[in-house]
Amino acid sequence: MKLCMIGTGYVGLVSGVCFSDLGNDVICVDKDINKINNLKKGIIPIYEPGLEELVLKNFKNKRLNFSTNLKDSVRKSDIIFICVGTPTKKNSNSADLSQLYAAGNEISKSINKFKIIINKSTVPVTTGDELEKVISKKVNKKYFSVVSNPEFLREGEAIRDFIYPDRIVVGSNESKSHRIIKNLYSPLISKGAKFISTQRRAAELIKYASNAFLATKISFINEIANLCEKTEIDVEDISIGIGLDKRIGSRFLRAGPSYGGSCFPKDTKALVSTAQKFKTNLSIIKSVIKSNNKRSDLLSKRVNFILKNKIKNKIVSFLGVTFKANTDDMRDSSSLKLIPFLSKKGAIIKYYDPTGSKKEFKKLKNVKFSNSIQESIKGSDIVIIHTEWNDFKSINFKKFSKNKKLIIYDMRNIYSPGKIKKLGFKYFGIGR
Ligand SMILES: NC(=O)c1ccc[n+]([C@@H]2O[C@H](COP(=O)([O-])OP(=O)(O)OC[C@H]3O[C@@H](n4cnc5c(N)ncnc54)[C@H](O)[C@@H]3O)[C@@H](O)[C@H]2O)c1
Structure with a gap:
């Protein structure tokens, strides 16, 4: 299939490279000219084990390309992935979706035949509905389908996580899109990845809820560690003791510094903010954020x-x-x-x-x-x-x-x- 990744950061570059390695023709687009020029020279913008080899291999065999020309790349592709940043807004806890809608607007100017537009960026529930409205301003609804396909890869393990995911979540309100995307992911499904089809809004919420739950596990064991320090107990024993309970699971139960990175802090805040918009109080996640900040x-x-x-x-x-x-x-x-x-x-x-x-x-x-x-x-x-x-x-x-x-x-x-x-x-x- 012919794919276009808009945004060549952690998510866009890793998934673009992996899709090309699976036999697709992929163009990775970024508005950062330096990044694209460097990638064409084989200079990788991020540290990620195994990424460089895979980029060089697929660039050499011409299945992977890099471009700053979004319009041209969209025209040449059947499926467009949006992988742009969704940081926290300045002076607010909600997600800044300006890059996503800007990308949607640019895509809408270049649709020359039916396209599936997949949002891989982490976004609040109902963003897909808004993205559809942005594109509908210029393009008749029958020429495109907006899908949510959140990404769960971890930095440092990104390639392995992409190739052997626990699950692939695809949220679309149209069965045709589900079929096409299932076909795209079939090499991973045949290796054992679970494919989950949901409504578009559900896929969006699955991603936020997953990150919020993992952040909760980290903060939980960090607070238990505080108690261990006062009672001369080793928290490592507690992690093993509770983690062996299959209902709890041992991962993300390692006490340490506050959680950080490009996802948990911003996604927990954005989830609380989204819930507020829908007049729902997520008190557990609010206390996780507070605990982590302290x-x-x-x-x-x-x-x-x-x-x-x-x-x-x-x-x-x-x-x-x-x-x-x-x-x-x-x-x-x-x-x-x-x-x-x-x-x-x-x-x-x-x-x-x-x-x-x-x-x-x-x-x-x-x-x-x-x-x-x-x-x-x-x-x-x-x-x-x-x-x-x-x-x-x-x-x-x-x-x-x-x-x-x-x-x-x-x-x-x-x-x-x-x-x-x-x-x-x-x-x-x-x-x-
Ligand atoms: N980093 C992770 O581990 C991770 C994991 C899962 C999901 N996510 C989510 O994926 C999304 C992307 O995250 P990231 O870490 O890859 O971001 P990033 O900041 O590393 O990369 C985003 C890229 O998009 C480019 N961009 C923005 N607007 C563009 C446009 N109109 N045209 C072309 N390029 C454009 C930027 O220049 C940048 O290079 C976020 O929503 C994030 O929450 C990230």
Whole structure:
């Protein structure tokens, strides 16, 4: 099939590349000229394991192309995916849908035959209805169908998640579209992916409800971890103990910093805002947002407690600054609160991240990027492990640090407290 992805970010690029790998002709469109020029040269704009190889392979065999010309790309395609950003609006909690409607408006100028327009961006329920109205202003309804096909991939695991999804959700009010899209996804369905056909509005809500539920699980175990810290219990035991109950499940039950990234913070807020529009009170999700917002302050206070209120001039090795491992995404990472807090309190921060230095910290006082884990740890008073990269899982602290009083604050509970204590270092984890 001939596909066009509008928006070549995490979702558009990964799904576009994977669809081309499955044998479709795909044009990935973006309004960012630099991004498209770089992609044509084989320069990948994001860190995502396995993505580069797949882009190069499919670009070379000409099934994958890149363009800034939306109109031309839409005309050449049968199915158009919208994968643009839907960030939180400024001064409001609701989703900013301006990029989505702008894309819809541009598509409407280029429809030359029947097209299926699939929205993959995460949007509030009823957005598909509005998108249909935008396109209907220029095009007769019989020439297009608006479908919702939310994306569930995780950054860092995006390709695997796309090829082996737990489920594929397609929301359309027309059976013809369901049939065509099921056919498009048939190579994944034959490998075991469940295909779920719903009404368009239901598909939109499934995505928000999924993210809100996962955010709830994280906040839940984070709060239980707070109690564990006061009662000398290891939260890891609690996670295993409750996670083995099949009704609960063990995933997303790992205590740690506040949840961040490009999805959970904005989607939980947008869901509450959408519910308000429909005069519904989502009190559980409201408290999850509140709990998560408080978490970075709580962890900042904990660092203060660990350093006995003497943060000034302490040398802090901060390992991993993105919102989680295996991504270069800084959006809503808790490091964006923790590092400025430490800098303001007078600490000297040497941070290291496998995906390189970050512009977000350039202007902060005494915050410098280290080129390696060893360089970051050398001479430090405390090591804060903020994300769970494999690179951080077997650090030789004894070799990297001559400081006998080194403190390790393991925010991902990677290390065994007993083993670290045996090395002679002080250990603090989350909820243990
Ligand atoms: N990042 C994730 O892990 C993830 C997972 C599932 C769903 N989502 C959702 O998918 C959507 C996209 O997220 P993302 O992280 O890929 O966003 P992103 O910001 O990485 O990429 C969006 C891209 O769209 C481009 N764009 C915007 N308007 C355009 C237009 N009119 N024409 C051409 N290009 C245009 C932008 O230049 C940008 O490159 C969001 O709604 C997000 O919530 C994201």
